[in-house]
Amino acid sequence: MRNNFFKTIVIIFICPLLVIPGNTGSTKNQENYNIIYDDALALSWDDWSWTDVDWAAIDPVHTGNHSVAVTYGSWEGVYIHKSDVDTLGITHLQFFIHGGVTGNQNLEVYMNLEVNGIAQTGPRIQIPAPLANTWSEVQIMISDLNPTNEIVTGITWQSTSRNSQPTFYLDDISMVSLEDPDGPTISDVFVSPRSIPADESSTIILRSRVNDPHGSEDIASVSVDARPVGNGIVQLYDNGKSNDYLANDGIYGASITVSTSTPASERRLLLTAEDLEGHQNFRGIGTIYVITPPGGETPSVLPQQISYGTNTWSFTPGEDWQVNSNIPWNYVYQRITWGWESLEINNFVSQFVQQAWAKNYIPLVTVYMMRGVPPDCGEGGECYAQKLQNAATVQDYLDSLERVASEARGTKPVIIQLEPDFYGFMQQLSNLDNRPPGIVPNDPSTFPVALNKIGYPDNLAGFGRYMVDLIHNTASNALVAPSASEWATNSDPQSVTYISAIDMAKKTAVFIDQMGGSQADLLVVGWSDRDAGSGLRPWWDETDYETPRPTRAILWDNTLSKTSGKYLILWQVPVGNMSQDNTCGHYQDNRAKYVFDHPRDLFDAGIIGVLFGGGTDCMTQVYTDGGFVAQQAKIAYATPSTPDGFEASVPDGPYISLNWNETTDPDLWKYKVEYRLLPDGSTITRNVGRKNNDVLRLLFSGLWEIQLVAVDAMGNQSTPTSPITVDIVIPGMIYLPAILQKSP
Numbered sequence: 001m002r003n004n005f006f007k008t009i010v011i012i013f014i015c016p017l018l019v020i021p022g023n024t025g026s027t028k029n030q031e032n033y034n035i036i037y038d039d040a041l042a043l044s045w046d047d048w049s050w051t052d053v054d055w056a057a058i059d060p061v062h063t064g065n066h067s068v069a070v071t072y073g074s075w076e077g078v079y080i081h082k083s084d085v086d087t088l089g090i091t092h093l094q095f096f097i098h099g100g101v102t103g104n105q106n107l108e109v110y111m112n113l114e115v116n117g118i119a120q121t122g123p124r125i126q127i128p129a130p131l132a133n134t135w136s137e138v139q140i141m142i143s144d145l146n147p148t149n150e151i152v153t154g155i156t157w158q159s160t161s162r163n164s165q166p167t168f169y170l171d172d173i174s175m176v177s178l179e180d181p182d183g184p185t186i187s188d189v190f191v192s193p194r195s196i197p198a199d200e201s202s203t204i205i206l207r208s209r210v211n212d213p214h215g216s217e218d219i220a221s222v223s224v225d226a227r228p229v230g231n232g233i234v235q236l237y238d239n240g241k242s243n244d245y246l247a248n249d250g251i252y253g254a255s256i257t258v259s260t261s262t263p264a265s266e267r268r269l270l271l272t273a274e275d276l277e278g279h280q281n282f283r284g285i286g287t288i289y290v291i292t293p294p295g296g297e298t299p300s301v302l303p304q305q306i307s308y309g310t311n312t313w314s315f316t317p318g319e320d321w322q323v324n325s326n327i328p329w330n331y332v333y334q335r336i337t338w339g340w341e342s343l344e345i346n347n348f349v350s351q352f353v354q355q356a357w358a359k360n361y362i363p364l365v366t367v368y369m370m371r372g373v374p375p376d377c378g379e380g381g382e383c384y385a386q387k388l389q390n391a392a393t394v395q396d397y398l399d400s401l402e403r404v405a406s407e408a409r410g411t412k413p414v415i416i417q418l419e420p421d422f423y424g425f426m427q428q429l430s431n432l433d434n435r436p437p438g439i440v441p442n443d444p445s446t447f448p449v450a451l452n453k454i455g456y457p458d459n460l461a462g463f464g465r466y467m468v469d470l471i472h473n474t475a476s477n478a479l480v481a482p483s484a485s486e487w488a489t490n491s492d493p494q495s496v497t498y499i500s501a502i503d504m505a506k507k508t509a510v511f512i513d514q515m516g517g518s519q520a521d522l523l524v525v526g527w528s529d530r531d532a533g534s535g536l537r538p539w540w541d542e543t544d545y546e547t548p549r550p551t552r553a554i555l556w557d558n559t560l561s562k563t564s565g566k567y568l569i570l571w572q573v574p575v576g577n578m579s580q581d582n583t584c585g586h587y588q589d590n591r592a593k594y595v596f597d598h599p600r601d602l603f604d605a606g607i608i609g610v611l612f613g614g615g616t617d618c619m620t621q622v623y624t625d626g627g628f629v630a631q632q633a634k635i636a637y638a639t640p641s642t643p644d645g646f647e648a649s650v651p652d653g654p655y656i657s658l659n660w661n662e663t664t665d666p667d668l669w670k671y672k673v674e675y676r677l678l679p680d681g682s683t684i685t686r687n688v689g690r691k692n693n694d695v696l697r698l699l700f701s702g703l704w705e706i707q708l709v710a711v712d713a714m715g716n717q718s719t720p721t722s723p724i725t726v727d728i729v730i731p732g733m734i735y736l737p738a739i740l741q742k743s744p
């Protein structure tokens with residue numbers, strides 16, 4: 001009988017501090033739980049405590065088998081850390097506390113915040129002294145712990161006493177959204193794109209189902225607070241004309257843009273639904289990444305829109321998977337390792353490149369030779385730093401690289417991808433505490449290399465630059481693309497705040513720039529080289545609430561592109577999909593689907609090419625995936641479907657309202673309204689983003705013809721809708737004076 005004295009304390013901090021014994025939680029439903037600790041810390045939460053804490057105490061427990069036993073010394077604290085906690089829409093921090101045999105401990109709780117990249121402590125909330133031998137429930141409003149909605153990186157329970165204190169216990173720590181049971185419920189939130197340029201024309205479509213226990217007529221408003229992206233409160237409507245499907249179907253919709261003054265950053269927006277009596281409920285929509293314009297120019301010989309390819313090919317006529325797919329792929333890639341010259345196929349690079357050109361693909365050759373070039377010392381920065389001090393090794397390597405370039409020579413473009421992991425390993429080594437003597441973090445010029453080439457310093461910077469120049473000088477048709485690794489700064493951009501992740505990407509761009517990146521043409525990035533269903537890599541949250549998530553990867557890629565001034569190829573994207581059964585060759589993954597559902601997110605961030613391919617044995621391949629990648633690529637390359645339901649309102653002076661049904665193509669980019677004055681006016685085009693409505697202003701009286709086209713991520717346009725003709729009558733008296741006033 002551990003809980004025989006169960007009692008609830010709810011702390012509601014509507015200043016001044018108010019402690020209400022008894023159960024005051026009864027007027028709210030607990031809808032959304034984010035469990036932080038039940039019998040162990042949840043995934044991604046780490047123990048950073050500076051006190052005596054046992055995370056697996058067995059007596060007393062509130063629920064389950066374990067609780068947290070805490071024995072404070074002077075001013076000590078229990079500190080749990082998570083890189084970037086999304087608290088938007090969360091109303092309370094909730095936990096249970098038990099005073100042990102003594103009770104009466106003195107402690108306070110606060111959130112660890114990060115404000116403009118600097119760690120800060122949120123407001124400290126005093127906890128009522130826990131009772132002896134009793135579990136009490138504590139609820140603290142998030143708005144008291146984090147009043148200005150900063151990035152949350154942890155929660156701390158700290159002793160407020162200079163003396164040691166007797167052991168007490170915590171259990172069932174969670175963040176909850178206490179919903180008003182009378183208020184409208186928000187569900188099925190849809191947001192696309194999730195990464196968007198701050199250009200005030202690209203549009204995010206936001207949709208949500210909203211129901212009210214008193215019927216839909218009780219719903220007064222559904223809105224999103226778009227101030228974090230430079231807008232105000234934006235209303236969502238269920239009128240059939242607001243990207244909300246049908247009128248009165250319970251689905252509300254809106255479109256929002258991002259103001260040009262919004263910096264590259266992660267932003268979180270809050271949905272609010274309110275009924276006629278003022279009952280409100282809230283829901284965060286996950287993380288939006290605000291894109292910065294990517295760096296440099298796309299190489300003129302490459303496709304100027306997002307394009308796709310795979311690692312699957314064959315010399316044998318009739319057996320090439322890409323050719324047989326009847327999809328106009330742009331790329332094909334193949335990896336070569338040390339000793340490629342002695343492969344069964346003579347002149348392998350030449351043969352691969354030539355057959356790719358013959359099939360109208362741009363070949364990408366992944367050069368992965370650093371690991372194998374003798375002396376073999378395994379994989380990693382320490383080994384590579386050693387072998388690069390051997391003059392014979394360096395020359396052997398460069399001779400082979402020159403043969404690669406020479407076999408790739410021709411009149412069509414070829415991409416030579418340099419050394420996956422190599423740049424990452426070297427930068428990582430420079431960031432280790434036990435880096436070799438003389439090595440300076442993030443400075444490749446401090447690694448000695450036995451290069452011995454006139455005009456190039458004998459260090460890693462000189463070696464990297466020589467590799468790029470050697471290829472360019474040997475094959476003027478070759479584009480050189482060093483490989484960038486997310487982990488190169490010896491930390492994971494998915495497990496820090498976005499501000500730190502931006503900093504990491506900048507450092508990696510600068511490191512590669514110094515190693516010839518500045519002279520290169522592109523950079524190659526990767527999202528993961530294994531299907532998550534294999535258990536070899538973590539799942540990413542495709543809804544972009546929790547890290548690891550795609551928006552964070554796109555932030556890193558975008559920052560790399562911006563800083564380096566290079567566009568990117570996203571390489572070796574896992575092929576798996578959710579219809580697979582997690583057996584060899586059939587592992588599940590969700591990244592390929594994210595790519596095909598968010599092509600503009602990638603392209604606007606700087607990714608011009610996406611190459612699919614399982615990274616090792618047993619990973620899903622495009623020929624074992626049940627046809628998913630082929631089917632999605634087919635849609636990507638196909639022209640979009642023509643929107644239906646295109647209609648115009650009765651003209652209101654020069655204004656005419658247009659609306660249409662949204663198309664369902666996953667790769668939709670935007671709609672364009674095209675209109676002209678009959679009979680022979682020239683066509684005017686108006687981009688309306690992804691909105692399915694527009695108000696057009698027609699400047700002259702007369703018959704106007706209006707059409708609509710859908711545009712996909714590649715820029716393919718649909719067949720136009722059947723034209724609508726409208727007769728505009730503008731009383732000249734109204735507009736003539738205005739025009740005259742503007743004349744000098």
Ligand SMILES: [Ca+2]
Binds near residue numbers: 039065067172
């Ligand atoms: Ca427990």
Ligand SMILES: [Ca+2]
Binds near residue numbers: 214
């Ligand atoms: Ca209601």
Ligand SMILES: [Ca+2]
Binds near residue numbers: 239248
């Ligand atoms: Ca609707």
Ligand SMILES: [Ca+2]
Binds near residue numbers: 638639640712713716
């Ligand atoms: Ca398409």
